[in-house]
Amino acid sequence: MSRKSPNLFLAFQISNPDLISNLRKVHFNCVQKENRLKDFIVPLETAHVTLNVFRVENERLEEAKLILQEAFKLHIKTMTVKAKVVTFKGLDMFDKSVLFAKSDAGIEYLQEIRNVFKKALADNNFTDYGYHTFNPHLTMFQVKGTRENLKAIPTECLQGMENFELGIQEIKEIQLLSIPKAKDGSGYYYCEDLYNLAEE
Numbered sequence: 434m435s436r437k438s439p440n441l442f443l444a445f446q447i448s449n450p451d452l453i454s455n456l457r458k459v460h461f462n463c464v465q466k467e468n469r470l471k472d473f474i475v476p477l478e479t480a481h482v483t484l485n486v487f488r489v490e491n492e493r494l495e496e497a498k499l500i501l502q503e504a505f506k507l508h509i510k511t512m513t514v515k516a517k518v519v520t521f522k523g524l525d526m527f528d529k530s531v532l533f534a535k536s537d538a539g540i541e542y543l544q545e546i547r548n549v550f551k552k553a554l555a556d557n558n559f560t561d562y563g564y565h566t567f568n569p570h571l572t573m574f575q576v577k578g579t580r581e582n583l584k585a586i587p588t589e590c591l592q593g594m595e596n597f598e599l600g601i602q603e604i605k606e607i608q609l610l611s612i613p614k615a616k617d618g619s620g621y622y623y624c625e626d627l628y629n630l631a632e633e
Contacts (some may be wrong), residue, residue, distance in 0.1 A: 439562040440612050443550055445604045446621065447480035447571060451538045452521065452600030456534065456545075459524065459573055459599075463590040465531065469583040470590075475478055475572045478620030482519070482536070482569050484547040484607065486562040488555050497559060498626045501609065505552035505628045508546060508626065521571060521599040529585035530577075533570040534599050543569050546607065592627055605630055 447453060456477055460592035464471045489497040522537035536543075546565055554561055576586055607628040 436560070437488055438612075439488045439560075441487055441489055441625065442483050442610050442612065442624075443485040443501075443601070443607055444481040444483045444610055445607055447477075447482070447602055449480075449600055451579045453477055455482065455597075455599045456571070456573065458549075458593070459534065459597075462594070463574060463586075466589050467583070467587045470567055470574055470586065472587075473574045473576050473583070475575055476620060479616070479622060480571060481608075481610075481622070482543070482571055482602075483555065484543060484569075485550045486563070493559075494625070496608065497554075497557075500553050500557050500630070501550060501626070504549055505546075505607070507632075508549040513546060516603040518601050519543065519569070519604065520601050523596055523599075524573070524591050524594045525570075525621050526586060526588075526591070529588070530575065531572055532574040532586050532590060533572045535570040536571075539601075540567075540569050542604070543567070 447456075460474055460477075464474075506624070512596060517539070520537045523535045524532060526532050526537050547563075547567055549561065553559060562598035574586055574590075585599045607630070608622075608624050609626040609628075610622040611625055612622075616622055
């Protein structure tokens, strides 16, 4: 019996207008270099950075929400990293199929809170689909299949962008987001729950 697909993830949304403007420039510049990439743009309406990816069956959804909230509230009282601003600088790729903006500073807090959620999920027997190592990033293009015969993102897209200052994002809340549910009116993922950092 094959393992079921993940259906939930924890993330923070990208909302800084200056950062979004620079990400739009990345889209434009890459499409200028390879026009077929226009079909593989990840919409900025869904821009986010993922912390944890996992699966929760419907009958345990409310239980999972409670477990994650309790773990989060305990973490807020004991957290050691205070900075909640992430800086993005430069581009990179995963296996020539994903082009992403790199997080440059502020990832210590993301690592800490990711570990809190990861432990809470594992302790309660929820299936975690995350990688062992944590590489917080913002996906810009993702090539899937062989549409238009484009099988890889050209490395030329990285040229001149290695040290491009993309901008910052203040993290005000962590969101519990649904993978299969229909997106909301703004085109963003359906949000099941929030973890408000402003309550700290």
